[in-house]
Amino acid sequence: MIEKEKMLEAAIANVPFDGWSDATLIAAAQDCDLTEDEARAMFPRGALDLALAYHRKGDEDMVARLNAADLKGMRFRDRIAAGVRYRLEVADKELVRKGMAFFALPQNAGDGAAALWATCGLIWETLGDNSTDLNWYTKRATLSAVYSSVVLFWLGDESEGNEATWAFLDRRIDDVMKIEKIKGQARDTALYKAFMSGPGKILDSIKAPGAPNPNYPGRWEPKDTGNKE
Known part of the structure; x- marks a missing residue:
């Protein structure tokens, strides 16, 4: 794990020049005195796994800040706005x-879409x-x-302390809260209740994903043969 962290740190220094690419992976491996094969063993999909590792590191830093903050x-x-802001504050604009x-x-x-979804889920x-x-x-x-819209705004924001971005974020969060308010009001209407007791009832069957199936490929556990030493 420590080697992977060193590789990611070395890669980050090269991304401004070579982007998220195999060239960055190879340069990072050289900086860490590793062979290309050793680097690819840690990041099998090369630049893609490097970029995702950087994204996950940002997610971890964001969660740590949220947990430490007095909200x-x-x-x-x-609180939602703070989560988005914290996530951007731990990121580097050029790397993003x-x-x-x-x-x-x-x-x-x-x-990329899965990484974005994971961030918002966190x-x-x-x-x-x-x-x-x-x-x-x-x-x-x-x-x-x-x-997504806030990130695009942030990338082009040249205001001091990114103040324009945080104002834009507040406006977008307000839009979301308006939608949630409308949804809440709609649930109390007779039309909504009639819909949900009829054709809309199928929506009740939609559930969030559960824990990963332990039988999926990529997981191995020794089989208990019942033999005792």
Whole structure:
């Protein structure tokens, strides 16, 4: 694990010049006195795994900041805004800019979307969201749209302390809260209740993903043969 952290740190220094690429992977390996094969053993998909490792490191730093912050006096919409802000504050604009170009490639788009979804999921979960129904999806989808637009704004923001970005973030969060308010009001209407007791009842069957199936490929555990030493 320590070697992977050193590799990522070395890669980060090369990304501004070579982007998230095999050239960055090889340069990082050389900086860490590793062979290319040793580096690829740690990052089998090369630049893609490096870029995802950087993204996950940012997620971990964001969660640590959220857990350490005193958010008790904040409105929930401000807690969500804090999560997005913390995530951007632990990121480097140039590395994110290179990452946007990298994940825009068709072969990387799926992993990029999954990384974005995971980030927004972590914000909700860290702030205590325990929904397991359709709301699990709608909350993450809505925040993903907000987060994406804020990142694009942030990348072009030259205001002092990124103040323009934080103002833009507040406006977008306000839009989300308006949608949530409308959804809440709609649930109390006779039309909504009639829909949910009829054709909309199928929505009740939509559940959040459970724990990974232990029988999926990629997991191995020794089989108990019953033999005793």
